[in-house]
Amino acid sequence: MSVTIRDVAQFCGVSVSTVSRVLNGYTDISEETANKVFDAIKKLDFVPSNTARMLSKKKTRIIGLTIPDIKDPFFSENAAGAEKLLQENGYEIFYGNMERSGEKLLNFLQQARQMRFEGLIITPDEWNDELLDTIHKLSIPVVALRRRPPQSSGVPYVDNDHYKGAMEMMTYLSDLGHTKIAHIVLPTGIGEIRREAYRDFCRIRGIPERDIRIETPANKLDQAKENGYEAMKQIHKQYPDTTAVFAGTDQLAIGAMVYLREQGLSVPGNISIAGVNDMDYASLPWFDLTTMSLNRTEMGRAAAQMLLDMIEKRQTHPENLLLDSSIIVRGSTIKI
Amino acid sequence: MSVTIRDVAQFCGVSVSTVSRVLNGYTDISEETANKVFDAIKKLDFVPSNTARMLSKKKTRIIGLTIPDIKDPFFSENAAGAEKLLQENGYEIFYGNMERSGEKLLNFLQQARQMRFEGLIITPDEWNDELLDTIHKLSIPVVALRRRPPQSSGVPYVDNDHYKGAMEMMTYLSDLGHTKIAHIVLPTGIGEIRREAYRDFCRIRGIPERDIRIETPANKLDQAKENGYEAMKQIHKQYPDTTAVFAGTDQLAIGAMVYLREQGLSVPGNISIAGVNDMDYASLPWFDLTTMSLNRTEMGRAAAQMLLDMIEKRQTHPENLLLDSSIIVRGSTIKI
DNA sequence: CTGAAAGCGCTTACAG
DNA sequence: CTGAAAGCGCTTACAG
Numbered sequence: 238m239s240v241t242i243r244d245v246a247q248f249c250g251v252s253v254s255t256v257s258r259v260l261n262g263y264t265d266i267s268e269e270t271a272n273k274v275f276d277a278i279k280k281l282d283f284v285p286s287n288t289a290r291m292l293s294k295k296k297t298r299i300i301g302l303t304i305p306d307i308k309d310p311f312f313s314e315n316a317a318g319a320e321k322l323l324q325e326n327g328y329e330i331f332y333g334n335m336e337r338s339g340e341k342l343l344n345f346l347q348q349a350r351q352m353r354f355e356g357l358i359i360t361p362d363e364w365n366d367e368l369l370d371t372i373h374k375l376s377i378p379v380v381a382l383r384r385r386p387p388q389s390s391g392v393p394y395v396d397n398d399h400y401k402g403a404m405e406m407m408t409y410l411s412d413l414g415h416t417k418i419a420h421i422v423l424p425t426g427i428g429e430i431r432r433e434a435y436r437d438f439c440r441i442r443g444i445p446e447r448d449i450r451i452e453t454p455a456n457k458l459d460q461a462k463e464n465g466y467e468a469m470k471q472i473h474k475q476y477p478d479t480t481a482v483f484a485g486t487d488q489l490a491i492g493a494m495v496y497l498r499e500q501g502l503s504v505p506g507n508i509s510i511a512g513v514n515d516m517d518y519a520s521l522p523w524f525d526l527t528t529m530s531l532n533r534t535e536m537g538r539a540a541a542q543m544l545l546d547m548i549e550k551r552q553t554h555p556e557n558l559l560l561d562s563s564i565i566v567r568g569s570t571i572k573i
Numbered sequence: 574m575s576v577t578i579r580d581v582a583q584f585c586g587v588s589v590s591t592v593s594r595v596l597n598g599y600t601d602i603s604e605e606t607a608n609k610v611f612d613a614i615k616k617l618d619f620v621p622s623n624t625a626r627m628l629s630k631k632k633t634r635i636i637g638l639t640i641p642d643i644k645d646p647f648f649s650e651n652a653a654g655a656e657k658l659l660q661e662n663g664y665e666i667f668y669g670n671m672e673r674s675g676e677k678l679l680n681f682l683q684q685a686r687q688m689r690f691e692g693l694i695i696t697p698d699e700w701n702d703e704l705l706d707t708i709h710k711l712s713i714p715v716v717a718l719r720r721r722p723p724q725s726s727g728v729p730y731v732d733n734d735h736y737k738g739a740m741e742m743m744t745y746l747s748d749l750g751h752t753k754i755a756h757i758v759l760p761t762g763i764g765e766i767r768r769e770a771y772r773d774f775c776r777i778r779g780i781p782e783r784d785i786r787i788e789t790p791a792n793k794l795d796q797a798k799e800n801g802y803e804a805m806k807q808i809h810k811q812y813p814d815t816t817a818v819f820a821g822t823d824q825l826a827i828g829a830m831v832y833l834r835e836q837g838l839s840v841p842g843n844i845s846i847a848g849v850n851d852m853d854y855a856s857l858p859w860f861d862l863t864t865m866s867l868n869r870t871e872m873g874r875a876a877a878q879m880l881l882d883m884i885e886k887r888q889t890h891p892e893n894l895l896l897d898s899s900i901i902v903r904g905s906t907i908k909i
Numbered sequence: 910c911t912g913a914a915a916g917c918g919c920t921t922a923c924a925g
Numbered sequence: 926c927t928g929a930a931a932g933c934g935c936t937t938a939c940a941g
Contacts, residue, residue, distance in 0.1 A: 241933090252913075254936080284686040286628075287688045288689055289917090289934035290934080290936075291624045292935070293917050293934080308646075316670070332668040334653070347620070348665070376575075518854050522835075577919085578918065579918075593921085602926065621919070
């Protein structure tokens with residue numbers, strides 16, 4: 238069907254090895270031969286088969302990158318950061334859409350073996366034994382991104398320092414003079430870390446703890462909106478003197494705002510609200526939401542760098558990385 | 574390094590061909606042998622190399638799918654629809670992030686050749702000769718998704734029927750009693766189609782044409798917001814008696830709302846606004862935006878189906894497909 | 910500077 | 926029901 242290296246060789250009367258050498262940029266080749274070969278490649282419109290090359294080189298230069306949920310608005314930034322660095326280093330990325338399913342992840346890992354990926358960046362929602370087992374069997378470098386595997390697993394990770402970030406946000410609110418600060422918990426592992434920071438902060442400062450957790454997993458805006466709404470309602474009922482709310486995400490914050498709007502309460506007039514994520518709509522004048530930026534592109538890049546170190550420098554146990562976030566102050570929070 | 578089919582064969586004392594046969598589910602194999610082989614596979618933890626298999630089969634079962642912009646919130650739905658159908662049919666998807674760059678697309682097509690993809694679903698922002706040329710050289714089935722290639726190219730496409738959709742929206746607004754309807758043009762090919770429908774509608778009904786086009790390409794909310802804002806300002810200045818605005822997208826509609834809010838004008842009290850896309854935030858009570866749903870998952874699926882027909886049924890010239898959209902009526906539009 | 914040969918890990922007619 | 930052999934399209938020591 239398509240043109241092979243043998244066709245090129247025959248066309249210019251040299252051996253297949255010679256063509257292969259010019260293809261791979263070897264320098265010990267007479268200019269004349271090289272030019273003949275290049276011409277032939279052009280004329281025959283020859284494109285070498287990666288499949289064949291992979292097989293003989295026993296290298297695929299493919300990295301698998303897991304997408305937790307293809308609708309996740311953050312994965313894109315992570316991916317962009319990772320992709321850039323990886324491509325600069327000659328690797329291609331094979332994306333796998335997990336749709337929040339552990340089974341799909343297992344399938345992807347299986348695929349990674351079949352396709353002989355050389356490394357993996359994954360973002361699993363849960364770390365069970367089967368997953369960890371499969372990862373070990375893979376025997377290729379794996380880095381966790383935005384998730385923290387159990388210490389014992391030996392899988393290194395890159396994540397934001399959610400604890401520190403939450404502490405900073407609480408400090409910011411507290412510095413504004415707020416002492417009755419409620420917290421809407423994001424019902425995920427990350428959310429739990431933020432809640433811990435929240436609680437620690439309250440204890441240290443001796444201010445009351447008012448954290449509300451609504452159970453539904455809430456990734457999409459409409460679900461999170463409901464959760465934020467319900468949480469805000471509870472806060473309003475149970476702790477009517479609350480002056481500030483630290484919501485686990487912008488989505489939850491917006492949900493809370495929906496409730497307050499319904500009640501005729503103003504933000505920040507009656508209550509200050511802060512979120513996390515810096516969603517694109519957070520800056521709209523209706524919300525003007527104080528929030529945190531998570532530097533996701535940088536995270537993706539850092540994960541890719543870690544993986545490259547593991548692959549190329551054979552560094553088997555790189556240190557986990559926790560990146561800083563930064564507060565973005567807008568109008569939804571004011572001094573009390 | 575890793576265990577090969579030869580190891581498995583030796584382990585159970587049969588030939589490589591036999592192992593290969595059980596691997597491929599041939600039935601003319603004694604149960605005993607088959608079981609021996611399966612056991613060995615388990616014990617040795619053997620996973621066949623896809624690379625080798627691809628090479629000998631001369632089939633990769635890989636479909637390339639282009640992501641126009643990894644931050645594009647729609648691609649995800651398209652992709653989800655395509656991925657599902659393709660995987661059901663035994664194909665894997667290789668995603669390529671184009672970042673709105675024509676050069677990257679060309680690179681991806683090159684990669685597609687090297688990797689011997691068997692089909693391609695692409696969403697290019699522009700159809701130039703170089704692109705079309707490259708596509709033809711590829712000599713594998715290609716389907717355009719959400720973009721319409723020139724007739725002469727012979728590349729079939731799947732898209733929404735933007736013309737019809739815009740007509741329906743205009744009809745809806747008109748049926749509400751509006752006769753002074755402005756249009757904010759989305760500055761892309763799709764936007765031009767909507768504008769055409771808008772103009773045709775105005776002419777047919779004999780109502781004035783008031784379309785405003787702001788040049789900046791506006792994919793992200795913050796850019797589109799600016800554009801919508803500016804366009805609304807112009808509309809307000811030039812056509813102060815306008816009672817309804819049909820914005821080319823929800824993002825533009827929100828931008829328009831920002832302007833109106835600034836001017837102390839109410840939606841829909843002073844002016845009705847409709848968008849297109851049904852973004853997740855369109856339903857928030859601050860906007861409560863009437864809009865159109867574009868059935869993107871279905872589109873992705875349809876594109877995949879078309880591609881499968883081309884690959885497997887050797888149908889070289891499938892008919893282009895235009896899918897319907899549906900209006901979602903909310904509170905931002907009212908009778909006049 | 911170049912070629913012949915073996916090999917990468919599979920699949921698949923071809924025999925038996 | 927099973928094996929030996931050739932082939933997929935490259936790469937890479939090994940000679941010369």
